Amino acid sequence: GLAIDIARSRTDKEIVIIDIDNSAVQTVAKNYAHDDNIRVVPVFDETDASLFEDDNTTNWTALVDKMGFFIKIIGEQAKGGEIGAVIIDGGSSFLKWCEQAMTYVLMNRSKNPINVEDGDKFNQAEWRIRNQLFRDVMNRAHQLPVDAVFFTFHIKDVRQFADLGNGQKGLMKVGETPDWEKGTMRLFSQQIFLARYTKKGDRAAGVKDDP
DSSP states (O other), X not given: OHHHHHHHHHOSSEEEEEESSSOHHHHHHHHOTTOTTEEEEESSOTTOGGGBOTTSOXXXXXXXXXXXXXXXXXXXXXXXXXXXXXXXXXXHHHHHHHHHHHHHHHHSOSSSOXXXXXXXXXXXXXXXXXXXXXXXXXXXXXXXXXXXXXXXXXXXXXXXXXXXXXXXXXXXXXXXXXXXXXXXXXXXXXOOOOOEEESSOXXXXXXXXXX
């Protein structure tokens, strides 16, 4: 919603939202029902048979490919100058999609396949597959020929070992950071951190107690 407000204050052109986690539709319907120049593009579409295997499990590789395809199409449309801003909503969810796609690739490779059900772990080099999938799409989105591109991510706690005061050390929260791949931060010229509050709070849902 904040990204839409900022974008609309700068342009009266179309605002395109690539809705990764299927949450943008409700925000637009509630707060921008009279703005006909906002287009929400859902990526995870239950009616898209190409996104599912024969056993109805999700084809994560196809989902990541579809995301890249949508970025390409929007880039072609933006060349005409009719799109003022693009919002990539759900960056943390997309990073998880890339991890799932990486897992599928490594479990099904012909040599030395990974079996996560048997407790196999990924090494640092293998994690690069996820990071590369993620950065490829984020870099392309960042270079779209529009006035502004916005990305939304969840926030995760930063923890480190510290003195607990009784002579022992333990993990303590020392801050918060966006839930993204570390190389992503260089893409963004500005960052805005938001927090949700309710009277009682819900820590499991990331909602803080009302101060």
